[in-house]
Amino acid sequence: MTAANIPAAAEPMTPSRVEIKVRKNGSLLVTGDFSLVDHEGKEIARNNDKPNVSLCRCGHSARKPFCDGAHKACEFIDPPDPQPAV
Ligand code: FES
Numbered sequence: 001m002t003a004a005n006i007p008a009a010a011e012p013m014t015p016s017r018v019e020i021k022v023r024k025n026g027s028l029l030v031t032g033d034f035s036l037v038d039h040e041g042k043e044i045a046r047n048n049d050k051p052n053v054s055l056c057r058c059g060h061s062a063r064k065p066f067c068d069g070a071h072k073a074c075e076f077i078d079p080p081d082p083q084p085a086v
Contacts, residue, residue: 025078027054027067036065 018032030036031052036044044065046053054067058076061068 022057022078022082023054025076026058026071028057029054 016033018030018034021029021031023029029052036046036053038044046066055065056063056067056071058071058074060070060074060076062070
């Protein structure tokens with residue numbers, strides 16, 4: 001077997017990094033390599049030209065799960081201190 005026909009070693013899998021930024025008095029900004037799926041696992045279409053997605057956390061968006069800016073009109077305010085996950 002020559003070097004030309006030796007299969008290349010598989011590239012090591014590098015875990016993709018996803019960042020979820022809690023915006024002050026606003027949405028959750030998700031950046032990275034991820035899929036957004038509904039409760040049945042079906043992918044929710046999003047604008048692939050954008051590197052991130054803004055998800056509603058105020059509950060007032062007309063385009064859930066996406067943020068449409070309604071948090072401003074409803075004057076959504078962050079809790080004073082984020083609570084740790086349980
Ligand atoms: S967080 Fe922006 S519309 Fe809800």
